[in-house]
Amino acid sequence: MTSSLVNTAQNILNSNFQEKKGFTLPCKGLYPFQWYWDSGFIAIGYAHYDINKAKSEIETLLNAQWNNGFIPHIIFHNESNSYFPGPDFHMAELHLDASTEYKSTGMTQPPVTGFVLEKIYQIAKDKIDILDFIKKNIDKVYDNHTYFYKNRDINNEGLVYIYHNWESGTDNSPVWDDIWKTMNSPDYDFERRDTSHVDPSERPTKKEYNYYLHIIDIAKENNYDDAKIAELSPFLVQDPLFNAVLIKSNNALINLYKIIGNNEDKITQLLKWTNKGVKSFNTKLYDDELGAYVHYDLRNEKPIRLVSSSSFVPIFANIPSKQRAAQLISTMITKFGGEDMYLCASFDPTNERYNPKKYWRGPVWINLNWMLYYGLLDYGYNEIAQRIKSDSIELVDKVGFYEYFDARKSVYNTESKGCGGNNFSWSAALFLDLINN
Incomplete structure (x- = not known):
């Protein structure tokens, strides 16, 4: 089984690699460009068998960096009419620091590149x-x-904001539902492209897309100026997944700078950011009653008291104490770890908003499982870590390298496919890393 899956995973990555451009498609047709955090995870997979492709993935991403250090969430290396919204809608060039060589979006994604470099x-x-x-x-x-710390940490507390749900990576999570209720978005006239590639019932709705596009329009009206976005965007959130990934990458950069040598000033600065962020994480984002980290709605100045897979990612960045980690893992097993469940659903299966097949409203994602696996190992929870690893491999073995998976074991008695796109690059890449660990 394993050798066959390894070959399949490598074939998927090689097939999705764009030789002339030097990057990998997340999924043919569905995602025809380069995505920030996808590229990071993909590079980890390549590192196990083709280090030159791993390097190319990272270099191609960093080549599109803006003058102010910003890295966009999508880089439009090629023309394609199979994805909306494209570069003509985003108009990232409105920002004075935007790349003049590469078309992109004006939003970002969880900053994985630091820990990816260390992993490679x-x-x-x-x-x-x-x-x-x-x-x-x-x-x-x-x-x-x-x-991030200069432009997105508006309270100087070591926690940065995201101004769009797409920046979180967890696009249509139920976590955002109450924010949409505060918004009055116009009804946009546009043609969806994603629903022609995959089952529309597994994707965000047209109404949700109206909110997504409205936030982009507000950013465009203000030339993607961070200060103006912080002032005016109806969506302004401190996300535990995004901030945990940033802190994990801070620590990775510290480790790498120590190996390189002569970078004490950068190490000192990274430590300051990290220490401040960890403290704020544990005072502001932890909900004792829920036993989990939660998102904080900066615009409406209140925590979003819902549990998702993002709630547990801080263990990947060594943020909770051992005692708090125990509480966190207890919450995960109690809510997400039932007998009929694969770990780890992307949203609380005990909550009425849970949807087992709809994108980030419930399905299992291999990239979140990968982070949880390493976090659990770091805290000594080897048995649960192995469960997450074996659950991830079993899902792939049952139905293939899909984008995401129904967490309910019983559905696979009658169904033989996963959800979203098939031959999905990061599922293949991170499978290779899990198998090799």
């Missing part, structure tokens, strides 16, 4: 070669972190 360093056999590559690129990643 750990995997690579030729340490001298990979360290040389990291030396050439690490300051760009540091500049990306500087951008």
Whole structure:
């Protein structure tokens, strides 16, 4: 089983790799460009068998970085009419610091690149070669972190905001539902492209897209100026997933700068950001009653008291104490770990908003499982870590390398496919890493 799946995973990545452009499609047809956090996860998979492709993935992403350190969530390397909204809607060039060479969006995604560089360093056999590559690129990643803390930490508390649900990576999570109720969005006339590739019932609704486009329009009206967005965007959230990934990447950069040497100033700054962020995480984002980290709605100044897979990702960044981690994992097993459930659903299966097949409203995602797996190992929860790993591999073995998966074991007695796009790159890439660990 394993060797066959390894071959399939490598074939998916190789098939999705765009030779002339040097990046990998997340999924043919459905996602025809380069995505920020997809590229990071994809590079980890390549590192196990083709280090040059891993390097290319990261370099291509960093080449599109803006002058202020910002890295967009999509880089439109090629023309394609199979995705909406495209570059003509986003108009990222309205920002003075936007890349003049690459068309992109004016929003970002969870900043995985720091921990990806460290992971690639750990995997690579030729340490001298990979360290040389990291030396050439690490300051760009540091500049990306500087951008976040300089422009997105409006309360100077070590927690940065996202201004669009797409920046979270968890696009249509039920976590956002109450924010949509505060918004009065126009009804946009547009043609969806994603629903021609996959089952519309597994995707966000047209009404949700109206909110998504409205937020982009507000950002465009203000030339993607961060201060104006912080002042005016109806969506302004401190997300535990996004901030945990940033802190994990801070720590990875610290480790890599120590190996490189002569970077004490950057290490000192990264430590300051991290210490401040961890403290705020534990005082502001932890909900004792729920036993989980939650999102904080900055616009409406209140916590969003819902539990999702994002609630547990802080263990990946060593944010909770051992005692708090125990509480967190107890919540995960109690709510998400039932006998009929694969770990870990993307949203609380005990909540009425849970939907087992609809994108980020309930299905299992391999990238979140991958982060939880390593976090659980770090805290010594080896048995639960192995359950998450074996659940992830079993899902892939049952139905293939899909984008996401129904968490209910019983459905696979009658169904033989996953959800969303098939031959999905990060599912293939992170499977390769899990198998090799």
